[in-house]
Amino acid sequence: MDISTENKPAPPTPQPSQTEQKRAARGATRPGDRVFLALSRGSGIFLLVVMAAIAVFLTLRAVNAISKDEANFFTTFEWNPTGDPPVFGIAVLAFGTVVSSIIALAIAVPISIGIALFITHYAPRKLGGPIAYVIDLLAAVPSIVYGLWGALVLVPNLDGLYGWLDQYLGWTGIFEWNGGAPRSLFTVGILLAIMILPIITNVSREIFRQVPQMHEEAALALGATRWEVIRMSVLPYGRSGIISASMLGLGRALGETMAVAMVLSPIMDINASLLDPGGGTFAQNIASKFNEATENGRDALIASGLVLFVITLLVNGTARLIIERRKEFSGANA
Amino acid sequence: MAKRIDVSGLNAYYGSFLAVEDISMTIQPRSVTAFIGPSGCGKSTFLRTLNRMHEVTPGGRVEGKVLLDDENLYGAGIDPVAVRREVGMVFQRPNPFPTMSVYDNVAAGLRLNGSYKKSELDDVVEKSLKGANLWNEVKDRLNKPGSGLSGGQQQRLCIARAIAVEPNVLLMDEPCSALDPISTLAIEDLIGELKERFTIVIVTHNMQQAARVSDRTAFFNLAAVGQPGKLIEIDDTERIFSNPSVQATEDYISGRFG
Numbered sequence: 001m002d003i004s005t006e007n008k009p010a011p012p013t014p015q016p017s018q019t020e021q022k023r024a025a026r027g028a029t030r031p032g033d034r035v036f037l038a039l040s041r042g043s044g045i046f047l048l049v050v051m052a053a054i055a056v057f058l059t060l061r062a063v064n065a066i067s068k069d070e071a072n073f074f075t076t077f078e079w080n081p082t083g084d085p086p087v088f089g090i091a092v093l094a095f096g097t098v099v100s101s102i103i104a105l106a107i108a109v110p111i112s113i114g115i116a117l118f119i120t121h122y123a124p125r126k127l128g129g130p131i132a133y134v135i136d137l138l139a140a141v142p143s144i145v146y147g148l149w150g151a152l153v154l155v156p157n158l159d160g161l162y163g164w165l166d167q168y169l170g171w172t173g174i175f176e177w178n179g180g181a182p183r184s185l186f187t188v189g190i191l192l193a194i195m196i197l198p199i200i201t202n203v204s205r206e207i208f209r210q211v212p213q214m215h216e217e218a219a220l221a222l223g224a225t226r227w228e229v230i231r232m233s234v235l236p237y238g239r240s241g242i243i244s245a246s247m248l249g250l251g252r253a254l255g256e257t258m259a260v261a262m263v264l265s266p267i268m269d270i271n272a273s274l275l276d277p278g279g280g281t282f283a284q285n286i287a288s289k290f291n292e293a294t295e296n297g298r299d300a301l302i303a304s305g306l307v308l309f310v311i312t313l314l315v316n317g318t319a320r321l322i323i324e325r326r327k328e329f330s331g332a333n334a
Numbered sequence: 335m336a337k338r339i340d341v342s343g344l345n346a347y348y349g350s351f352l353a354v355e356d357i358s359m360t361i362q363p364r365s366v367t368a369f370i371g372p373s374g375c376g377k378s379t380f381l382r383t384l385n386r387m388h389e390v391t392p393g394g395r396v397e398g399k400v401l402l403d404d405e406n407l408y409g410a411g412i413d414p415v416a417v418r419r420e421v422g423m424v425f426q427r428p429n430p431f432p433t434m435s436v437y438d439n440v441a442a443g444l445r446l447n448g449s450y451k452k453s454e455l456d457d458v459v460e461k462s463l464k465g466a467n468l469w470n471e472v473k474d475r476l477n478k479p480g481s482g483l484s485g486g487q488q489q490r491l492c493i494a495r496a497i498a499v500e501p502n503v504l505l506m507d508e509p510c511s512a513l514d515p516i517s518t519l520a521i522e523d524l525i526g527e528l529k530e531r532f533t534i535v536i537v538t539h540n541m542q543q544a545a546r547v548s549d550r551t552a553f554f555n556l557a558a559v560g561q562p563g564k565l566i567e568i569d570d571t572e573r574i575f576s577n578p579s580v581q582a583t584e585d586y587i588s589g590r591f592g
Contacts, residue, residue, distance in 0.1 A: 223443065
């Protein structure tokens, strides 16, 4: 705006005074502009202050707890912050959180992409709308309901699947099953997959819908089949969107609390097999232990929460890196 | 191998709206045929019926016959995907695949049709880019994204992509309308060279362009908005621009309407 006014030839009307010119150059002269500027700037600063306050609070309490920890905070399996001496570590929690979330993503991402493609590119319009609506509904179900369903319906009905996995993939070791109750990280992964499916589907669907017609026609005109159009135009165009959608889903999976707590047997141990009951996640551990925890115990839980926070940051950073690295080819410059 | 196109009694619809009515014409191989006419007269729609792209639009359907040599493109058991491999198309706005490099863009059609050795692909890519007069400009950046080229280069890349699969016919839907005059000239020169090998059909709003590049010109018109577009006449370009047989054609060409 400034530039365009500068380049205009001087009007033949009387020259504006110097202060007026300065004001015009600065731009914000009207009261409405000033109020809005103050409001938006204030909101921005407020957000930063809140973030900083949270970070300081978490770090102080966490440092307090870790300094009292007699064991290695990162490698210890045990969680006994109230003992004498206090011994606790996040190894089990970190493993459980990351592994259950990875299982959830591995199940949910392909299914979500499939649903999103079906809605946008295969289903007749009359069918696509209702399906999209049902998926939206899934997103609105509270996680405690998923937890109830997981504990009452999913867990009692997994023996068949577990047996099948053990029979065909048992040799890998990670799918070995000895017949224990299926309250394992794998079950948690399945439940989390169902919970994050709607968000990944919805975001992917919006991305696929935005693929420019001309890219799809380019592939069609070369003699591409519907699947080839999707492979050549739709998926590459939607790539960064799919990654973002998966990260949103992963964020939810990493932080999910109640549903995990209701399904998992909270045993502080890392199993070789994903199908063995037991394990823990950060959020689940905090939820189960917070009420009975002493001050030391709470600080320890906060320390584990800080680690979850850092993991989430790392995951998001990695996703951004992946998107950034392929930016040239992203289609954003087309 | 260039093929001849025979259209008879063709109607094209969008849902229940008849967009193009009763078109019959013959398009000669190894020649350039230009479609001119006011906006909305159905020339682009008609062009898109020639490679069965019209039916991709929701509600789009076609009645009538389009013979490519002796094969009816709308015959029973004809796969539209196979038709489009034979009849290539270049669009109004350059649309290289944004996620692919220059090389991959040109090779895209071949990769659809089967597996090729790297050396074979290299040859076809080079030949096609040379055929599109683009090789010298991009040979050092074959692995850079195609969307990083200028508009005119992108359009020639799209032409290279279309001719890489050796189609029989090349359809061009206002290929220069988004380009500057210099790029336009480059494309027009290219069209002159390509007609040695392909049957070319080009839709254009630029009558000088039609006069410059085409051997035959077809004039389309519509009675009023909401009415179907019709073919008014098709004749040698020279005759259309000097002494057309229909008054409406002369009015349009001399700028009295449209």
